[in-house]
Amino acid sequence: MKLNLSDTDSRKLLRNKKVIxxxxxxxxxESEIAGYDIGFEAAAxxxxxxxxxxxxxxxxxxxxxxxxxSNKKQSQK
Numbered sequence: 001m002k003l004n005l006s007d008t009d010s011r012k013l014l015r016n017k018k019v020i021x022x023x024x025x026x027x028x029x030e031s032e033i034a035g036y037d038i039g040f041e042a043a044a045x046x047x048x049x050x051x052x053x054x055x056x057x058x059x060x061x062x063x064x065x066x067x068x069x070s071n072k073k074q075s076q077k
């Protein structure tokens with residue numbers, strides 16, 4: 001899944017702590033493969049190109065579906 005993110009969308013994503021954790025994980029993995037530290041900026045650019053669209057789709061979908069816990073609470077009322 002490819003998504004063309006605007007600079008604004010990218011900046012907004014980069015303010016999300018969970019996205020930063022994902023980018024740091026990506027940085028570690030890619031640095032291990034490369035044999036040297038690729039740096040946060042390169043990792044962020046690569047992650048945004050390769051993984052941001054799937055991450056956004058997954059988390060948007062997760063927000064729109066009520067959790068089983070909230071469904072259970074509502075049925076008990």
